[in-house]
Amino acid sequence: xxxxxxxxxxxxxxxxxxxxxxAPPAPPSPRAAGPRASEPRPVPPDAPWLKGxxxxxxxxxxxxxxxxxxxxxxxxxxxKVLTSRLAHILASNLAQPWQCLAVTFTNRAAREMKExxxxxxxPVSDGIWLGTFHSLCLRILRSHAEAVGLGGDFTVLDSDxxxxxxxxxxxxxxxxxxxxxxxxxMAVIQRWKDRAVTPDxxxxxxxxxxxxKALYRAYQERLRALNAxxxxxxxxxxxxxxxxxxxxxxxxxxxxxYLLVDEYQDTNVAQYLWLRLLAQTHRNIxxxxxxxxxIYSWRGAEVGNILxxxxxxxxxxxxxxxxxxxxxxxxxxxxxxxxxNNEGRLGKTLRPGLVHDAEAVEKIRTMAVWDGEAEARLxxxxxxxxxxxxxxxxxxxxxxxxxxxxxxxEERLITTGIPYRVVGGPRFYERLEIRDAMAYLRLVVSAxxxxxxxxxxxxxxxxxxxxxxxxxxxxxxxxxxxxLEAARRLAGTDELKPKPRQALAKFVEDVDRxxxxxxxxxxxxxxxxxxxxxxxxxxxxxxxxADAPGRVENLKELVAxxxxxxxxxxxxxxxxxxxxxxxxxxxxxxxxxxxHGAKGxxxxxxxxPGWEEEVxxxxxxxxxxxxxxxxxxxxxxxxxxxxxxKRVLVTxxxxxxxxNQWKSQLPxxxxxxxxxxHVERSGERGLYGGGLGExxxxxxxxxxxxxxxxxxRPAAPTSWSQPKARESEGGFTAGARVxxxxxxxxxxxxxxxxxxxxxxxxxGTKKVLDSFVSAI
DNA sequence: GACTCTGCATATCCC
DNA sequence: ATGCAGAGTC
Numbered sequence: 001x002x003x004x005x006x007x008x009x010x011x012x013x014x015x016x017x018x019x020x021x022x023a024p025p026a027p028p029s030p031r032a033a034g035p036r037a038s039e040p041r042p043v044p045p046d047a048p049w050l051k052g053x054x055x056x057x058x059x060x061x062x063x064x065x066x067x068x069x070x071x072x073x074x075x076x077x078x079x080k081v082l083t084s085r086l087a088h089i090l091a092s093n094l095a096q097p098w099q100c101l102a103v104t105f106t107n108r109a110a111r112e113m114k115e116x117x118x119x120x121x122x123p124v125s126d127g128i129w130l131g132t133f134h135s136l137c138l139r140i141l142r143s144h145a146e147a148v149g150l151g152g153d154f155t156v157l158d159s160d161x162x163x164x165x166x167x168x169x170x171x172x173x174x175x176x177x178x179x180x181x182x183x184x185x186m187a188v189i190q191r192w193k194d195r196a197v198t199p200d201x202x203x204x205x206x207x208x209x210x211x212x213k214a215l216y217r218a219y220q221e222r223l224r225a226l227n228a229x230x231x232x233x234x235x236x237x238x239x240x241x242x243x244x245x246x247x248x249x250x251x252x253x254x255x256x257x258y259l260l261v262d263e264y265q266d267t268n269v270a271q272y273l274w275l276r277l278l279a280q281t282h283r284n285i286x287x288x289x290x291x292x293x294x295i296y297s298w299r300g301a302e303v304g305n306i307l308x309x310x311x312x313x314x315x316x317x318x319x320x321x322x323x324x325x326x327x328x329x330x331x332x333x334x335x336x337x338x339x340x341n342n343e344g345r346l347g348k349t350l351r352p353g354l355v356h357d358a359e360a361v362e363k364i365r366t367m368a369v370w371d372g373e374a375e376a377r378l379x380x381x382x383x384x385x386x387x388x389x390x391x392x393x394x395x396x397x398x399x400x401x402x403x404x405x406x407x408x409x410e411e412r413l414i415t416t417g418i419p420y421r422v423v424g425g426p427r428f429y430e431r432l433e434i435r436d437a438m439a440y441l442r443l444v445v446s447a448x449x450x451x452x453x454x455x456x457x458x459x460x461x462x463x464x465x466x467x468x469x470x471x472x473x474x475x476x477x478x479x480x481x482x483x484l485e486a487a488r489r490l491a492g493t494d495e496l497k498p499k500p501r502q503a504l505a506k507f508v509e510d511v512d513r514x515x516x517x518x519x520x521x522x523x524x525x526x527x528x529x530x531x532x533x534x535x536x537x538x539x540x541x542x543x544x545x546a547d548a549p550g551r552v553e554n555l556k557e558l559v560a561x562x563x564x565x566x567x568x569x570x571x572x573x574x575x576x577x578x579x580x581x582x583x584x585x586x587x588x589x590x591x592x593x594x595x596h597g598a599k600g601x602x603x604x605x606x607x608x609p610g611w612e613e614e615v616x617x618x619x620x621x622x623x624x625x626x627x628x629x630x631x632x633x634x635x636x637x638x639x640x641x642x643x644x645x646k647r648v649l650v651t652x653x654x655x656x657x658x659x660n661q662w663k664s665q666l667p668x669x670x671x672x673x674x675x676x677x678h679v680e681r682s683g684e685r686g687l688y689g690g691g692l693g694e695x696x697x698x699x700x701x702x703x704x705x706x707x708x709x710x711x712x713r714p715a716a717p718t719s720w721s722q723p724k725a726r727e728s729e730g731g732f733t734a735g736a737r738v739x740x741x742x743x744x745x746x747x748x749x750x751x752x753x754x755x756x757x758x759x760x761x762x763x764g765t766k767k768v769l770d771s772f773v774s775a776i
Numbered sequence: 777g778a779c780t781c782t783g784c785a786t787a788t789c790c791c
Numbered sequence: 792a793t794g795c796a797g798a799g800t801c
């Protein structure tokens with residue numbers, strides 16, 4: 001491949017379509033590209049959407065002609081630029097709303113942008129093609145479904161359904177799900193889709209095992225048979241359409257005069273190709289991104305997309321936004337120092353864009369605690385203190401690395417009586433009862449939905465077990481009709497035993513009746529009828545388990561939510577893509593969420609717990625080859641720090657229970673990477689035991705001591721720098737009986753330096769530091 | 777067929 | 792701790 005000189009060190013992703021090897025098409029003047037509704041209208045420089053922009057932002061907003069790459073650090077007004085730019089384009093009459101395409105990654109970002117543009121230009125903003133990649137692709141794909149072998153009413157599967165389908169496919173291929181875990185294979189398939197690799201392309205690709213490729217193909221065929229597609233397909237299919245139907249492509253290319261892309265650093269290859277194709281005609285594409293906030297490589301994102309932008313769009317204007325209007329200088333300095341440990345950055349410097357009262361700004365605080373419980377207690381106490389000082393709960397956030405960390409905070413907040421909400425927890429529509437209810441609705445709306453049929457045919461129990469379902473399957477297969485059709489036939493024959501046959505007949509009859517009501521009955525009412533007559537609600541009402549009443553409530557909520565949509569079909573479509581559960585929104589409450597979920601948000605006070613090796617950075621990132629995993633974790637830390645406006649508290653525990661196992665933890669290397677002058681460190685002395693074995697020599701490094709106990713403390717006792725003999729301070733020997741505060745009595749099994757393996761009488765076998773046990 | 781019990785594996789991040 | 796698949800029982 002021909003590459004411009006000097007780019008050899010930049011690794012580009014594989015390029016399935018190799019567009020960039022062709023001469024770039026001559027950039028047609030947008031003016032000449034077609035008739036416009038009316039002439040461009042000059043915009044006064046004091047227009048409301050241009051107010052308060054700094055020079056760089058102004059440039060990013062008003063440079064409407066040609067490709068623009070905006071490198072936008074955290075808190076530099078990225079959303080402001082995007083929304084103002086849209087407003088500017090519309091107000092200048094450069095394009096009609098429906099000729100503008102604005103892409104975000106999350107529904108939340110899309111909603112926010114929609115709202116803010118609306119505030120600037122009014123209801124015309126409704127016409128903008130604004131949404132996530134997936135929702136926009138769905139919209140496009142609806143009109144080209146046949147081209148990829150789908151019916152126009154195809155369904156979009158969530159990850160749960162995906163694995164279900166894949167499991168079925170694997171079972172048919174007689175593959176042992178134990179030897180080949182379905183999730184693993186699913187991940188492989190998704191990576192293919194992220195790179196826009198179809199089964200055909202996968203087959204011709206080198207490497208990888210043939211079994212996976214065959215299963216990929218089978219999976220795609222199965223999806224097609226189900227008239228369904230998964231998230232990855234939304235993009236993949238649209239690309240297929242674009243590349244196989246030049247006329248369709250030209251139509252879409254011609255339509256979108258202006259493209260705006262948010263969080264560009266998170267685009268994967270498929271999304272990138274999609275953008276590049278769509279931007280070919282008018283070439284007015286504006287991508288906003290920050291390589292330091294790229295945290296989605298695990299789902300196929302390629303930071304390289306930023307690097308290659310200028311190549312694929314020659315003459316692109318690059319604007320850097322470096323004035324940060326969010327955080328205090330301490331926070332900025334700390335975040336910048338941390339991220340400076342990464343290599344291969346585009347390198348931005350964040351400058352404080354606000355004037356801060358030097359006396360008033362707090363340093364970042366780090367604090368060592370005994371365990372997760374103590375950590376939760378500390379954080380919640382801190383929250384209470386802030387609250388007493390008059391801070392709103394909604395201005396505080398606890399940002400965790402992984403889902404399992406939320407529990408201890410929730411418990412503590414509950415016992416303290418502080419309102420909180422977990423964002424991104426088990427999502428509303430992912431709940432069992434909602435999925436079941438949705439399956440009923442799906443089956444009524446589209447009779448061919450086999451997955452929905454399977455899900456509800458025996459829920460609640462109708463005496464249609466595995467055997468009956470098998471028979472239906474075989475009949476459907478043989479006659480090449482959907483499951484519901486097959487069931488209808490079987491209900492009229494004697495292939496089934498009388499009892500299941502009757503039950504099945506009743507079921508089919510019900511579904512038919514519900515469908516006949518689709519046009520006449522208001523859909524919310526119809527949904528309620530379905531859930532009632534099917535016996536589904538009664539099933540939960542009769543259930544005596546603790547969460548059953550909650551489920552009944554959720555079902556009511558579902559019906560209520562339906563009111564807001566035009567039809568069942570539009571509701572189903574919406575839910576397939578929008579996964580938010582913001583039903584109980586704006587009470588003043590602390591929010592708990594993952595670092596990933598927090599991207600794009602900001603809070604006055606941010607709590608960053610669990611900064612321990614193997615929690616954050618996460619083990620799995622560390623076990624990856626090379627440093628890319630670690631660097632992504634560091635970017636995640638950077639994202640976390642830069643969410644804060646006023647203050648940050650980083651905590652880490654010496655001991656943590658992970659998946660029901662107690663482990664002694666080391667402070668995260670990121671704690672140490674926070675620069676001294678901007679950090680105030682504290683922690684309980686002695687948390688990390690006495691001298692440590694030589695294998696942990698780093699522990700005696702002054703930096704670690706600082707990380708743990710704060711620079712102001714006197715140097716560690718001499719015994720630290722001169723570790724004693726390995727045979728442990730306590731002088732324990734195997735077989736000794738010992739006592740531990742938490743685990744009670746036990747017997748020492750083995751000694752490894754200062755770590756003891758102890759068989760506790762009650763708590764099982766654990767490894768603990770010898771300083772935590774005493775002889776009895 | 778439905779239910780219960782047991783053993784087994786599993787456990788980031790999200791559209 | 793939790794969720795699941797498979798086995799055994801009513």
